[in-house]
Amino acid sequence: MNPPLLELPHLLEIAHARASLAPRFYAIVAALGSPRAVWEALHGAGVFPEPVGRYYASLRRFGVETTLDALFTAERLPAIRRFVEGPRAVGPPRVSVSTLANQFYCEMQVHLARTHTLRTESAELAAGAAGHAAFEAEAEEITQEEISEAITAGEPLELVEMPVTAEIHGVRLVGRADRIHLEGRRGRLVLEFKFSGRRELFPSHVVQVEAYGRMLESMGFQTDRLLYGVAVLPRGRRVSDALARKIAEAAFEVARAGLSATDARPPSGVPDPLSGLTVRRVDDEAFGLWVFRHSRQRVERDLQWATSYWTGARAPEGTMARGKCRACPFNAAELCGVSKAPPDGRYAVRRTLGRFGVTHVVQPASRR
Ligand code: SF4
Structure with missing residues (x-):
């Protein structure tokens, strides 16, 4: 069989390149943290020219290791070599808001997820994805120009799955807020939907909406009257636009009835985002809703603790639970x-x- 023999030098070249480049390639990728950051780096370097959706699809189907391993082809080798050996711009660590929120469940889990490949099956994750997909499908497309015009005109704006990014305490935070209500340059409501069999408000829920509020502030929005809402819905529940509006209206109604922001307690160890929090709960047949106000002091306490892990100021902490x-x-x-x-x-x-x-x-x- 001639073809395999003819291909041998090619395969040997790939094998040699893999042996010399792969350890450093993997170390760089591991240091990038989130899958989105990895795709952006690989995409920018020409190693993975395909769109981000293809990268996520491959991760889901084959896992991170196989996905990266499959990149070692003759066509991609020059780009991989440049990526590994070339100079790299050193920017702030890039962290997703959901990862940041997970630190308040157990930061050591977040740390271990960065340094090890571990695949788990989770009914909760699948239900969350299903709920969000249904929510997204109904949202009306709106251009960046239309958003800017509405903000300049001071008009009310309800944004669904809005990409938000800001640099906070030396960390580039990125995320997509489920629902943000604006009025001109004033933030009115940050609303997140959770899908769970347990109607409960967790510290990670609080931090997630707080982070979006803080990011809005960094983007130049006023947050002095900003409200946060966390709605917990049954697993697999479809969030129609009508239901989302009903929940948002319930949050505003609760705030009109009286809701104060409280000061944070001084930080010691892992802060508890639930401590010092004045929160109102609304129970509906379809959802449980927790509403609270933005407190700069509380948000700063929580985000300073969380970001100090990413800047390397301290080692990861494990939960005591x-x-x-x-x-x-x-x-x-x-x-x-x-x-x-x-x-x-x-x-x-x-x-x-x-x-x-x-x-x-x-x-x-x-x-x-
Ligand atoms: S501290 Fe506990 S929850 Fe956290 S990673 Fe270790 S075993 Fe898991």
Whole structure:
């Protein structure tokens, strides 16, 4: 068979390049943090010229390791070499708002997710994605020019899935807010939808909306009367525009009835975003809603703590909650050195030796 022999030099060149470039390539990618940041870097360098949707689709289907491994082709090698060996602009670390919020569940989990490949099955994640997809599909397209005109004219504006980015405390925060209500240059409401069987307000929910509020402030919007709303809906529930408006109206109604912003307690260790928070709860058949006001002091306390991990000012902290450690897939995969309790014995762990390390696949046995 001649063709394979003819291709041999080609394959050898790829194999040599892979051996010399891959370790550094993977280290650079791991340091980038979020999948979006990785795609932007690879896309900008010509290593992954395809659109971001293709990158996410590949991550979902094959995982990060296989996706990156597949980039080592003859066509892409020059771009990979430039990417690895060329000078790189050093910018602030780029962090998604949802990752930042997850630090308030357990920061060590966020840290371990950056440094290890671990795939889990999660019914909650699937339900959240379904709810958001339904929500997005109904939203009316609006151009950047139309947004700018409405803001300049001081008109009320309801923005759905709005991309927001700002540099805060040396970190580039990026995210998409579920719903933001503006009136000219004044922020009126930041509303997030959560899909869960438990109607409960968690610290990570508070931080997520707070971060969007702080980012609006950085973008030049007034936030002195800004309201935050967190709506919890059953898993898989479709958020129609009518339902979203009803929830937003309920938030404004609660605020009109009286809602004060409170000062934050001084920070010590991991701040608790729920402490010092005046919050009103609305219970409807279709949703649970928590409404609270923006407090600069509280937001600063929470964001300063969270961003100091990303700037390298301190090491990651693990939660003190034993229950979280018991339910933690990183604990089940024996990756956490600061666990406070043994993992739930119902986890099934599969280890796959990948080309560049170990992939841990963890599935709660009860859901298989
Ligand atoms: S075992 Fe506990 S401390 Fe460690 S990552 Fe998991 S939840 Fe965090």
